Amino acid sequence: MSYSPAVDIKGLKKKYGTTKALRGVNLQVKKGEILGFLGPNGAGKTTTIRCLLDLIRPDAGQIRILGRAPRKDSLAIRRRTGYLPGELNLEGNLTVNAALRYFYNLRGLQGDWKYVQYLAKCLDLDMSARIKNLSKGNKQKVGLVQALMSKPELLLLDEPTSGLDPLRQQVVYRLLKEAQKEGATIFFSSHIISEVEAIADRVAIIRRGLIVEEAQPGELANMALRRFRVRFCGPVDIGPLSRLPGVKLINRESEFDATVQVEGEVNSFIKALAAYEVSDIQSEHLSLEEVFLAYYKDGKEE
Amino acid sequence: MLAEYRHMLYRLRWQITGWAAGVVLYSLLMIFFYPNMADMSDMKEYLNMFPETMLAFFKNITVINTPMGYIDVYFFSYMQVIIGIFAVSAGSGLIAADEEKGILDLVLAQPVSRSALYFGRLAGIATALFIILAAGWLSWVLPAGSTGFALSPLQLLQAFLSLFAILLFFTAFAVFFSMILPAARMAAMLAGALLAGNYLLLGLANIYDGLQAAAKLTPLYYYQGGMAVIELNTAWLAGLLASFLLLVFAAWLLFLNRDIRVGGEGSWNLKIIK
Numbered sequence: 001m002s003y004s005p006a007v008d009i010k011g012l013k014k015k016y017g018t019t020k021a022l023r024g025v026n027l028q029v030k031k032g033e034i035l036g037f038l039g040p041n042g043a044g045k046t047t048t049i050r051c052l053l054d055l056i057r058p059d060a061g062q063i064r065i066l067g068r069a070p071r072k073d074s075l076a077i078r079r080r081t082g083y084l085p086g087e088l089n090l091e092g093n094l095t096v097n098a099a100l101r102y103f104y105n106l107r108g109l110q111g112d113w114k115y116v117q118y119l120a121k122c123l124d125l126d127m128s129a130r131i132k133n134l135s136k137g138n139k140q141k142v143g144l145v146q147a148l149m150s151k152p153e154l155l156l157l158d159e160p161t162s163g164l165d166p167l168r169q170q171v172v173y174r175l176l177k178e179a180q181k182e183g184a185t186i187f188f189s190s191h192i193i194s195e196v197e198a199i200a201d202r203v204a205i206i207r208r209g210l211i212v213e214e215a216q217p218g219e220l221a222n223m224a225l226r227r228f229r230v231r232f233c234g235p236v237d238i239g240p241l242s243r244l245p246g247v248k249l250i251n252r253e254s255e256f257d258a259t260v261q262v263e264g265e266v267n268s269f270i271k272a273l274a275a276y277e278v279s280d281i282q283s284e285h286l287s288l289e290e291v292f293l294a295y296y297k298d299g300k301e302e
Numbered sequence: 303m304l305a306e307y308r309h310m311l312y313r314l315r316w317q318i319t320g321w322a323a324g325v326v327l328y329s330l331l332m333i334f335f336y337p338n339m340a341d342m343s344d345m346k347e348y349l350n351m352f353p354e355t356m357l358a359f360f361k362n363i364t365v366i367n368t369p370m371g372y373i374d375v376y377f378f379s380y381m382q383v384i385i386g387i388f389a390v391s392a393g394s395g396l397i398a399a400d401e402e403k404g405i406l407d408l409v410l411a412q413p414v415s416r417s418a419l420y421f422g423r424l425a426g427i428a429t430a431l432f433i434i435l436a437a438g439w440l441s442w443v444l445p446a447g448s449t450g451f452a453l454s455p456l457q458l459l460q461a462f463l464s465l466f467a468i469l470l471f472f473t474a475f476a477v478f479f480s481m482i483l484p485a486a487r488m489a490a491m492l493a494g495a496l497l498a499g500n501y502l503l504l505g506l507a508n509i510y511d512g513l514q515a516a517a518k519l520t521p522l523y524y525y526q527g528g529m530a531v532i533e534l535n536t537a538w539l540a541g542l543l544a545s546f547l548l549l550v551f552a553a554w555l556l557f558l559n560r561d562i563r564v565g566g567e568g569s570w571n572l573k574i575i576k
Contacts, residue, residue: 050407050562053410055411055561055562056561075414075415078411078412078414083411085404085407085411087404087407090408091313091405102309105305105308106305106414107413146408156411
């Protein structure tokens with residue numbers, strides 16, 4: 001893995017009217033690295049990616065993509081980059097085959113159509129179907145094939161597995177790992193922690209237009225929040241439970257029921273719970289939005 | 303640019319077919335009807351019964367039984383408005399329609415420059431207009447001999463060139479509006495309204511001399527239509543084409559220097575109407 005960055009962002013700022021979408025983003029993605037770009041909706045993930053491709057122009061800051069400036073060398077960058085937008089829209093009247101041919105021709109690709117067919121086969125994509133008749137997941141597959149078809153050096157993927165079933169999500173992870181093995185750098189946004197944990201080498205977290213955390217995926221486990229709904233066999237005092245580090249009582253529905261939130265590892269909570277007579281327990285992973293709300297609301301942000 | 307040009311023509315294929323078929327059918331109907339009109343010796347007396355203002359509005363109606371008058375009244379006097387609908391609609395959607403649908407993001411993420419995209423698509427629309435008009439021209443030229451329609455292919459070409467130039471102008475007008483207005487539909491509406499308004503103004507200027515000065519400031523004044531079969535005013539033609547190029551250039555600069563909107567974006571943020 002080379003240490004010269006494939007993506008180098010310094011002090012990136014972007015405003016939409018009075019809304020500050022990016023407030024000084026600083027971020028580097030090393031060549032050959034898979035970087036997960038996490039953040040809740042509206043945090044600035046898509047704006048950052050669109051700046052990288054010169055689709056929108058930043059108000060301030062510097063960007064270097066594969067050693068070049070997007071504004072000046074946009075075409076050269078896009079020739080070496082594959083992109084999947086977060087809100088994928090395609091021409092409805094085209095067949096999958098015609099849509100992919102169009103992108104293939106725009107890229108000026110020659111003789112590599114077999115790779116397109118291979119990708120379509122991996123993702124179980126029907127090439128003869130009309131785009132307008134496709135489900136969201138199948139449209140996403142078209143977007144993924146067009147992003148990967150040129151075997152680009154850099155992949156900018158905005159929520160790549162959005163709308164895909166778990167089986168196809170695994171296929172996408174495999175294809176991305178394959179691309180990485182061939183030397184590609186992958187910069188992908190997501191708001192699914194488990195997805196980032198599965199494939200990213202490193203994680204950057206953006207919130208309200210600023211990078212608030214850069215971490216290893218393993219460290220996300222410490223950030224992860226789980227919520228447990230516990231039903232006890234009889235009335236209990238759960239004071240000792242809620243006083244455990246990282247454990248917070250969310251709701252006490254009755255003397256028998258309690259909802260608690262556990263931040264980080266759950267081992268000590270489970271061990272403490274073993275001291276009680278429990279009739280039922282339900283666990284749920286919180287969405288990234290909920291994690292952010294819980295994690296940053298106590299002055300930890302920025 | 304070539305890929306975008308080809309794709310634009312592919313996207314417009316049904317519109318080209320429909321518009322060309324309509325123009326061909328109408329042209330054939332008119333040219334085969336021409337011998338009846340030419341034979342109507344009492345046409346002048348019949349026209350004298352019309353109100354003067356109406357005769358003035360349709361300038362060449364008094365010579366309707368001549369080939370020039372006939373093609374001007376029945377074809378060139380309103381084809382700029384009819385085919386103008388296609389021109390304005392295609393022009394306003396050149397970039398903005400795909401932008402509003404959120405399609406443009408993905409297209410511009412490919413190694414195609416904004417300039418190549420813009421000019422490739424514009425060339426596609428210009429070609430579509432050319433095909434529609436070429437089909438119309440052939441529909442007048444081919445049966446001309448058998449119907450006694452005494453205008454040469456070159457004379458007809460001059461009139462079609464004049465029509466082509468004004469249609470290109472309104473295409474560019476719509477493209478320009480689509481770059482400064484927040485929605486393609488608004489651009490189409492405004493360009494269409496100006497086209498229709500200009501048409502009415504010219505008709506009224508034929509009735510009221512006081513409107514002539516204003517009419518001279520409008521593009522349709524420099525559209526010769528059927529009159530071009532006598533002599534093509536090359537200065538007017540060049541003026542229209544130069545204006546077309548100017549608008550194309552201005553719209554191109556605007557496109558080069560602005561953000562690409564995401565799907566669904568685009569409205570005026572007028573606090574007063576909130």
